[in-house]
Amino acid sequence: MKRNLLKAGFIAALAITNLGFAQEYQLDNFNPSDKRSINAFEPKKDSVTNFDHLRVKIGGAFALQFQGLSHKNTAVPVITPSTGVNANELFKISNNFNLPTANLDIDVALYDGVNLHLRTFLSSRHHNETYVKGGYLQIDKLDFIKKDFLKDVMKYATIKIGQDEMNYGDAHFRRTDNAYSITNPFIAGNILMDAYATFPFMEVYYRRDGFIGMVGASNGRLNQTATSGTAPSLYAKLGYDKQINPDLRVRLTGSIYNNANSSRLDFYNGDRAGSRYYFVLESEKVASTGAANTGAATLNSAKVVPDFVNKMTAIMINPFVRYKGLEFFGTYETVSGRNLTEQDRRTYNQYSAELLYRFGTEDSFYFGGRYNQADGKLITGEDITVKRYNIGGGWFMTKNILAKAEYVNQKHDGYPAKSIFNGGEFKGYVIEAVISF
Structure with missing residues (x-):
């Protein structure tokens, strides 16, 4: 652990020494890693580039939270015969700092x-060691084939290939990615059903006059192996994004993702960095003994995971409106699927609404709230509902430094008596400091 921390510190120091260079040069058709990427969504497409030779931009992100949460449940005891412990006994949590997280970004023209x-995670909740989160190659010109090859097409088209988060829906543009939290107005562990996974993919975009079209394909697997077969996952996005006038911007997108067959589909539990709310509604006994538990979600605290690992179809619709300093972002999602033991599909629905007001010089301050609800049917047949409220705000000290604070309240209803989520509730405050460059 000590060696890993020293390695992370060395890489972070290297990134800081390159900060001046990184800020002087911004790669074409890439979103910046600072405040300028708020509400940026897909990077803007510009066929006029500034490339003169190979360039490397070193960047990174750091985040630290102080958590003041309390939790409770009404689950009946589940005693594991081999250990004699109650697998539904919750962690004893108190006010304290969470593990500091850190990212290293390398962008190359x-x-x-x-x-x-x-992107590499230097420090995250999931692993002590440094590991690669994912990456991709982005092609906005085909001049490497021949000068001005398909110039009229590539003026509006983009090709992305890699293993990283796919462009399903718009919620992932506002989520926290381990230490990269500057575009998320809340500290929340993203939305309840967090459609995020680093699958291998290929995406083709066509953007013109505010219209956005994208088609993509993946194998739907987080970990790759030639010893296990799978079927292609296909997905697409269609939308419109327009700055109507200096005061008003309107965006509306719809996305669909379909996986016909998989032996393991990590679509709603693929975030290897883990939930931002640490240890809530999780069992200390399970963590310390490895005892079985019918509801514990290690690293997925506070998330809703539908358990669709074999077949799945998901649809997400996202409206976004900004008028002067007031902005609204919404999410409606419906997903149906099954796991390997089921014959029939189950369905989950999700709703989320954020209302923010940004003010001050260059929108340096903001405050607002978010309501998020997910409901669906468990594999055991129960209809469950999870609701979360967030109220908070933030202060951009500079375009690279953000301080955030929020109050959160989350309740779980409908879970069976033996589930750790039965009568589950947590609430309290969280404070976060974020640096990104």
Whole structure:
């Protein structure tokens, strides 16, 4: 652990020494890693590039929270015969700092219109060691084939290939990615059903006059192996994004993802960094002994995971409206699927609404709230509902430094008596400091 921390510190120091260079040079058709990426969604497409030679941009992100949460449940005791412990006994949590998280980003301009992104988690809740989160190659020109090859097409088209988070829905543009939290107005562990996974993929975009079209394909697998077969996952996005006038911007997108067959589909539990709310509604006994538990979700505290690992179809609709300093972002999602032991599909629905007001010089301050609800049917037949309220705000000290605070309240209803989530509830406050460059 000590060696890993020293390694992380060395890499972070290297990133800081390159900060001046990183800020002086911004890769074409990439979103910046600071305040300028708020509400940016897909990077803007510009066929006029500034490439002159291979360039490397070193960046990173750091985040630290102080958590003041309390939790409770009404689950009946589940005693494991081999250990004699109650697997539904919750962690004893108190006010304290969480593990500091850190990212390392390497962005490379490889050729005119060809860029590379790689993100590494230096420190995360899931692993003590440093590991690669994912990356991709982005192609905005085909001049490496021939000068001005398909110029009229590539003026509006983009090709992305890699193993990273896919562009399903718009909620992932506002989520926290381990230490990268500057575009998330809340500290919340993202929305309840967090459609996030680092699958291998290929995406083709076409954007023109505010219209957005994208088609993509993946194998739907987080970990790759030639010893296990799978079927292709297909997905698409269609939308419209327009700055109507200096005061009003309107965006509306719809996305669909379909996986016909998989032996393991980590679509709603693929975030290897883990939930931002630490240890809530999780069992200390399970963590310390490995005892079985019918409801514990290690690293997925506070999340809703539908358990669709074999077949799944998901649809997400996201409206976004900003008028002067007031902005609204919404999510409606419906997903049906099954796991390997089921014959029939089950369905989950999710609703989320954020209302924020940004003010001050260059919108340096903001406050607002979010309501998020997910409901669906468990594999055991129960209809469950989870509701979360967030109220909070933030202060951008600079475009790279953000301080956030929030109050959260989350309740679980409908879970069976033996589930650790039966009568589950947590609430309290969280404070977060974020640096990103």
